[in-house]
Amino acid sequence: MDMSEVICGCVGVTAQDIKDAMNNGATTLEEVQEATNAGTCCGGCVDKIEEIMIAK
Template sequence: MNDEDIVCYCLGVSVKDIKDAIASGCQNFAQVQEKTGAGTVCGACNDEVEALVAQLLNQK
């Protein structure tokens, strides 16, 4: 997955946005949602975003 890939189309949240949220201190999916808004409109991307957050947190 590239940094510019969109993971939440409703709000245009990219992989880089998720990485930036984690770098700024988010420690779980709920905090990333709060910071980026990813998955808070229609919810279709929740599984993908949650898996991405878990993967990125495991790499820290």
């Protein structure tokens, strides 16, 4: 995956931003959302966020 890919277009969060949140201790979807705001507007990217979290 391209780490510069925008995963959440609503707030401009990239795959790297999600990885960074995880590296900083976020372990659940809710914690990633709190750290990045990804998936908190329309929710259309939640599946992509979860895919990135599973792939670690």
